[in-house]
Amino acid sequence: MNLSDLRLSPSDYRPRPPDGRRYRIGVIGCGSIANAAHFPAYRDFGYEVAACADVDADAAEAARVRWGVPTAGVDPAVVLDDPAVEIVDLAVHAQVRAELWPAIVGAGKPILSQKPFAMSWDAAARMTQAAEAAGVTLMINQQARWAPQHAAIKVLIERGVCGEVFSVAHVRRSFQDHPDRWFAAMPDFNLMDHGIHFVDLLRHFSGRTPDAVTTTSAMMQGQHSVSPMSHTVAMHFDHGGLTAIDHFNNIVQSPAAWSEAWHVDGTEGSITGAPAWVEVTRRDEPERRVRWPIQGRWFPDAFGGSMGELMAALNDGREPLTSAHDNLNSLRIAAASARSAAEHRTVRLEEFVEPGPETFRLL
């Protein structure tokens, strides 16, 4: 491989609508993320939203007017029972998803659920099993995989620029310690909610799920959030050949210091990725580096990509890339990390086993 011949164009990594049939969407939850990313992405990608619901009548009505949705109401049944709705899109909190789960699954329609699918491993495993038992396709919206800056890294890994990947490292520095927002009151928000994107991406890039994690976290003096907003997750792989680390400091005081970097190292070369660019270096051309600017944005573009993946999976009769079953692995890492940080010990992922069918029937 020669760096001069290496090409990367936006069409290689930008999310796009699926080939073939598109499905009409019903959105439950018309809050921040629905308005900031779901509705705008569906408009940009040409997807049709047939109905929306929010327990807050003003939110439902505002979404109806702003996004031109034919039907809106306060009852999720407005979405679930509408024959025009073919995919149920859940933009409510995990707690609400759990409460509504029997009705949602009972509707029998394919589901795209916001992450984190559930705030506990047990709830996620049980809800996944309920959907499987009902024969309902369930995908978790780990849309960061379709963000242009992440999709570009994945394309380059698949083209073999790194050779055999033996190290993946992620460092993110940002700030979300807002006392007036829901996440300040959510236990383990940084690890279980926002941070699940990054452990999911570590799995996506490396193609592997760790066997154990060692996680440290720290509270900052005077912070508003109930749980630590800074953590480091070190991942252990029993069969060796890979080291992975995620450092997410989400309480960095000065915006001037906010940044993000991915480092993927392999036997033949390395990829460094930032939100605005991606760079490749190779062992056999030690003085050279090739950098491409990234076109497109995570918000809202990636949300059109993840919904497009669910539609493509339905067209192909296959499991979506971030199916609930696949996502249990990312959730298991997040749950193990929270336990590791709380108990100051390395936690093996096998501590989080799926309840068997027998247990499931009893729950």
Ligand SMILES: NC(=O)c1ccc[n+]([C@@H]2O[C@H](COP(=O)([O-])OP(=O)(O)OC[C@H]3O[C@@H](n4cnc5c(N)ncnc54)[C@H](O)[C@@H]3O)[C@@H](O)[C@H]2O)c1
């Ligand atoms: N990049 C991402 O993937 C991303 C980013 C932000 C948030 N999220 C996730 O999206 C979810 C929602 O976050 P948000 O910031 O939009 O929250 P939010 O509080 O702004 O919105 C949630 C909405 O759900 C509505 N709701 C509550 N109970 C309901 C019910 N029973 N039926 C219908 N609607 C109901 C609320 O009225 C509110 O409008 C969370 O799980 C969050 O983690 C994901």
